[in-house]
Amino acid sequence: MDDEPPGRLDEGALRALVPQVLAGLLRRGEDFDAAEDALQEALVEALRVWPDSPPRNPRGWLTTVATRRLVDARRSEAARRRREETAQAEPAPVATEEGDDTLLLLFCCAHPDLSPASQVALTLRAVGGLTTREIADAFYVPEATMAQRISRAKHTLRGRPLDQPGDLAVVLRVLYLVYTAGHVGRVDLAGEAIRLTRQLNLATDEPEARGLLALMLLNHARLPARLDADGRIVTLDLQDRSLWDTREIAEGVRVLQSALAAQTDERRPGRYQIQAAIAALHDDAASAAETDWPQILAWYDDLVALTADPVRQDPAAVLARAVSVGHALGADAGLRETDRLREVIGGQYKWHAARGYLHELGGDLLAAAESYAEAARLTSNVAELDHLVRQAARARAGARRR
The missing domain is CATH 1.25.40 (Serine Threonine Protein Phosphatase 5, Tetratricopeptide repeat)
Known part of the structure; x- marks a missing residue:
């Protein structure tokens, strides 16, 4: 995308650039809160300028404008913070792979000092590129409440180093929380979680990341059959299985098989791989009566064995x-x-x-x-x-x- 002019402004393409540019700023050591604010200003400027004068390198344009905003902010505080000299040096945009960008941002948003609710909100804002209003609508809270939550999360991260590897298990848990939040408001959070987990898998070969993607796909495939015409819940045993998304099931099975193939006697399947295997067995049954319950029970035995109590x-x-x-x-x-x-x-x-x-x-x-x-x-x-x-x-x- 960097080499092609966008022409007509594409909101989806613009949103896809957000995590890439933000990650580039963070890799340079910028503060999360300041970098995110500067990028938002750059996006507003893009909406004004691009329709008449589209840049050849949209990502580089956003990075440069955001950098200028950061420089301007530093200059305004020069008397107190004495950073004017160093702030005037305008770093060149940093080219990174999209998967690496996503991984860095997910680790930042899943920082252990943040509450689970703040981790989810910041992930949807910074990595998903959703607006504060969209996130608020998805969780049925006022926009002002969600804005305060995101602001507090960014304030918590202020001054903390964000360029070190984090805990992948926490990232996976946050993505699963986003997925299980469901399909409410104007944003399909389950679909958004699948998209983010796909991006995460671009940056890591960890089998549990693939296991989580497989679990999401295998469960999401049953979505069309979960409610009847009146919007009432239909339990798994009574669902019309002809409505299930067979392509999504096939992809989920392929991803799961890839994850399980990486296991050894010393490296057993983790929680998400086991749950995906259970979901795959349900999806594989042509009817409720044909469900392989003994095999499902065996997987559940493995799942409960993962914890001491x-x-x-x-x-x-x-x-x-x-x-x-x-x-x-x-x-x-x-x-x-x-x-x-x-x-x-x-x-x-x-x-x-x-x-x-x-x-x-x-x-x-x-x-x-x-x-x-x-x-x-x-x-x-x-x-x-x-x-x-x-x-x-x-x-x-x-x-x-x-």
């Missing part, structure tokens, strides 16, 4: 494993597994919902109705509430018919 450290995985036990070994066995979690998450709606599902699987519709009803009482999610109320009503009706 899975009941307390990863109760969601143990609960999902209990459901697979119910399918593979019988509903009573699955219910016994949920009993192990009673003290930890017995007050949460997902625990009661899983119990309802297992009771129904075992044919005890009255107990299923009671569990679904209790789950509905505990949830604060409107869509889940509607779904669980309907599940409870259906189970009661089935019990009466018997």
